[in-house]
Amino acid sequence: MESATRPFTVRRSTRARHVRLTVTREGDAVVVLPLRAPERAAAALVEQHGAWLDRQVARIRATRVRLDARPTLADGRVLHVAGVPRLIAARDTAMRDRIERSLRAEARRLLVARVSLFAPLVGVRPTRVTVRAQRARWGSASRAGAISLNWRLVLAPPDVLDYVVIHELSHLAVPGHSRRFWTLVRRHAPSADASRRWLRDHHAELMAALD
Ligand SMILES: [Zn+2]
Secondary structure, eight states: OOOOOOOEEEEEESSOOSOEEEEOTTSOEEEEEETTSOTHHHHHHHHHTHHHHHHHHHHHHHHHHHHHTSOOTTTOEEEEETTEEEEEOOSSHHHHHHHHHHHHHHHHHHHHHHHHHHHHHHTOOOSEEEEEOOSSOSEEEOTTSEEEEEGGGGGSOHHHHHHHHHHHHHHHHSOSSOHHHHHHHHHHOTTHHHHHHHHHHHHHHHHTTTO
16 A cells, blocks of 8 residues: 655644644644654554545645636626526626725625524624625634624625524524534524535635635
């Protein structure tokens, strides 16, 4: 059998308590080591999870190929806005920025309306709703009762957008991802599992929608 040497980088962390293997969005393997862990623990972990790592890298490469195959924004690209296909074309960055601002405004109106609809059903009252351009997450909820949502959710199917709204609203009632939390989420978002899969599979595409 051939032993594959997989390249990886090591990052030392003062906060890490265990050795951990992650893959960046670019498809590079990174091993996070607690300060005192021996260097060889990194290679051992990469070796041990080689098959998993290969699958992740293959998935990321496939996504890159898919994204590279899209028409450019200058040529015009079809995006689904609130579930409706729309041809988006931008000759230059100024035009692209105008499009983003207008999509963000649309997202804000839609997200605020969905929060108003679902908050009483979930039984919570958010103190503030912020719409942002987070790169890595779809939403978050604070202890103070504020929720923040990613504007790019307007590019997801409506039931996926609703799922994220319900997820964050549910955190105002139940912090953490306990069984009780998921029961509450699924009561209002019956397709929560399909929505989570959809978001995982389309994460890169949505984040790069206007790239
Ligand atoms: Zn959560």
